[in-house]
Amino acid sequence: SAVISQKPSRDICQRGTSLTIQCQVDSQVTMMFWYRQQPGQSLTLIATANQGSEATYESGFVIDKFPISRPNLTFSTLTVSNMSPEDSSIYLCSVVGTGETYEQYFGPGTRLTVT
């Protein structure tokens, strides 16, 4: 299994500002993802965070809005840029554990409210 922590756990931000969310894993993992869970909705994949190269974004998400860094196999950041109220969501980091096929583990999430 993998234990994932995220910082901050929640934040309230003003429109037009940016917030960087950190994801730390207790072991080295190959696959790391960022998801968004909007109020009352399911999880939507934002991007795959690739170590040492640019993230792979899903349709509807762009690097300018959600820049991602992954400097090593245990850490990643997601920035929500130029925020608007529509960005109010829970943002989750997820990893695929080493030695186990297909099982994904999720972090506790960062609850973001944009006013």
Add this chain to the structure above:
Amino acid sequence: AQSVSQHNHHVILSEAASLELGCNYSYGGTVNLFWYVQYPGQHLQLLLKYFSGDPLVKGIKGFEAEFIKSKFSFNLRKPSVQWSDTAEYFCAVLPSGSARQLTFGSGTQLTVLP
């Protein structure tokens, strides 16, 4: 692209009632299937998973799910629910050989009345 449908958005049951939550997926190839649970204020946890073999899968806390390939379904069941089962339940699909990006259903909120 694959998709997942959970038809029940909110289910309300009394304790000891039996539970069945529907999950259907659309994808033509081989898939791996999952049920995740999110208890109030907690993060997503894996309930059970199907990779291959016996289509009846048993998970934690007395939950089980049956994969019916002909119906593209993976329904979650529990014979007798408890108040502590109150949570949101998500079905997810992962096509075999994909880059491990799960596609989630919209979720079902289960409320169990004491």
